[in-house]
Every structure is written in C-alpha cells, then in structure tokens.
Amino acid sequence: IRSSGGNGIGLYDEAMGKAAAHYLSLSTDLKYAVQNNELRLHYQPKVEAATGRLVGMEALVRWMHPKRGMISPAEFIPIAEDTGLIVEIGRWVLHEACRQNAAWQRDGLRALRVAVNLSARQFRSTNLLSEIDAAIAQTGLPVNALELEITESMVMDDPDTLIELLNAIRQRGIYLALDDFGTGHSSLSYLKRFPIDCIKIDRAFIKDLPDNLDDVAIVKTIVAMAKALDMSTVAEGVETAEQLALLNTIDCDQIQGFFFSRPLAADDFLAFYRKHN
Ligand code: C2E
Ligand code: CA
Ligand code: CA
Ligand code: CA
Numbered sequence: 001i002r003s004s005g006g007n008g009i010g011l012y013d014e015a016m017g018k019a020a021a022h023y024l025s026l027s028t029d030l031k032y033a034v035q036n037n038e039l040r041l042h043y044q045p046k047v048e049a050a051t052g053r054l055v056g057m058e059a060l061v062r063w064m065h066p067k068r069g070m071i072s073p074a075e076f077i078p079i080a081e082d083t084g085l086i087v088e089i090g091r092w093v094l095h096e097a098c099r100q101n102a103a104w105q106r107d108g109l110r111a112l113r114v115a116v117n118l119s120a121r122q123f124r125s126t127n128l129l130s131e132i133d134a135a136i137a138q139t140g141l142p143v144n145a146l147e148l149e150i151t152e153s154m155v156m157d158d159p160d161t162l163i164e165l166l167n168a169i170r171q172r173g174i175y176l177a178l179d180d181f182g183t184g185h186s187s188l189s190y191l192k193r194f195p196i197d198c199i200k201i202d203r204a205f206i207k208d209l210p211d212n213l214d215d216v217a218i219v220k221t222i223v224a225m226a227k228a229l230d231m232s233t234v235a236e237g238v239e240t241a242e243q244l245a246l247l248n249t250i251d252c253d254q255i256q257g258f259f260f261s262r263p264l265a266a267d268d269f270l271a272f273y274r275k276h277n
Pocket of ligand 2: 117
C-alpha cells in the first residue's frame, strides 16, 4: 500500500499495516485455538417476559487467547468465516453446547433449550446436517432441547436449498430461530415460506424503547406479525425495567439481555439457575 502524496509512509498506511498484521496474527493463532482448547462457551439466560421464568440460554463463544486474553466473537468470527475455520469452530460450538446442556439435564436441572449460532458459511458446508446428527447422537441431548439461530443473510444466495435444509432440521424436532431480525434484507414473502419457530428482534429496535415511538410501533408490528405466522418472539438486548414493561404490554414472549444477565461462564450460569429456580 502506498500513500497518495509525499514520499513517506502515511499514518493511514501505518494503521492499515497494523490492522493487517493483527488480522494475520489472529488468523494464524486461530488455527490452533480448537486443538489447544482455547475456546469457551458462555451462556446468556433467556426468560419468559411475563413471568421472568428461565426458559433457555444462548451459547456464545469466547476465545481465551494465551497472550491477548479473552477475545470477543465480534472480532474473531469474521476471521473464522474468511479463512473457513468457522466450520471447525462451529462444529466445536455445537458439540460443546449439546454436551453441556445434556450434562446439566443429567444433573437434574429442568429442561432448558440451548440456542447455537450458525454462520452463513457453516450453512453452506454440505455436511451440516450430519454434524447436527452427530452432536445429538454423541451427547444424548433430547432434540427439543436444541435451537439453532440463523440470520437473514443466509437467505440471499439460494433460498430453496436453505428451506429444504431448514425443513430437515425442523423435522428432527430441533427449534429454529431467525436472529437479528430487522437488520437484514429478507423479504416478508421469504419469511412466510421459512420453517421458523421464533423471531429474535434485534437490539437496534429495543435500545430506545419505550421513548422512541417509531421503535415502539416497529416492535409491536413485528410481534403481531410473528403471532400471525405462528412464531414466537424474543427481544434481544433488554437492559432496563422500562423496556421489559413495554415489551410485556405488547405481548413479546421472551427476553434476553443484560437486565436479567450477561452471558455467563458455565459455572456462573449454574449458579444463576439455582438462584432463579
Ligand atoms: P448475537 O448472536 O446477536 O448475540 C448477542 C450479542 O449481544 C452477544 O454478544 C451478547 O453478549 C450481546 N448482548 C446480549 N444482551 C445484551 C444487552 O442487553 N446489551 C448489549 N449491549 N449487548 C447484549 P457477543 O457474545 O459478543 O457475540 C457477538 C456476536 O458474535 C453474536 O451476536 C453472534 O453473531 C456472534 N457469535 C457469538 N458466538 C457465536 C458462535 O458460536 N458461532 C457464530 N457463528 N457466531 C457467534
Ligand atoms: Ca444469536
Ligand atoms: Ca442477535
Ligand atoms: Ca447481533
């Protein structure tokens, strides 16, 4: 990269160089993250809006880098997608989420559904279905205790193949949720064709509730539409009692967000369960 004017390397180039070096270094390290046991799952509680009852949790991956400390998925999942490492990482996440939830159920916790994020690239890998079957078979998790979260971006390239795959997943009794709803480009006609159990309303529409009346109208409409399509709704990123109260008046089914809990390491999640049960 050359700077546009002058003869030295500009600040811009230096920043670009640093970013590129950082990216390269992370992507090299990420190759060994799974085999070196550096990935962890945190679990964020999902509760019933009306009662506050714990109903499930979303598994969110973290990378414990030996030198850099904990790296957020927002930073390394894009790298994992670019490099194709997402397939191996995704397989680990799916297996670990199923293993942990099956272990909790064997320890006598009441049935909770664990939600696992799938990335677009992972969805295109042809053996996803057999990986799901393997995770279920190897861990013994009841299929109805697993939920998979997909995003609207996956709809874009080949909706028919996607719908076929989603149907196969759902026929097994696994739940499907549409994540980050409202931020993608999928049309309502797709939504109608999609075998989806649940819509997760993106935090972008929640954060200014209840003061922003446009957002109130949007969230109300999404909840009403979901009900008409026989889907349930989860509000993401709920941080305040006022947001929760508003969401209750419009009949949103479930709530996830810092108001109840941040994502928790497995031990802390167990403590949360015992306290709220
Ligand atoms: P997401 O699937 O939309 O997950 C929700 C994110 O919102 C999480 O960030 C969570 O910590 C954060 N969050 C939850 N409640 C609140 C709240 O009340 N306020 C605010 N400000 N934030 C809240 P996290 O854990 O950093 O994950 C970021 C993204 O990384 C996820 O967004 C998801 O797209 C991706 N990701 C995480 N784990 C995985 C994984 O195992 N596989 C794949 N493919 N992607 C993952
Ligand atoms: Ca998610
Ligand atoms: Ca989300
Ligand atoms: Ca998101």
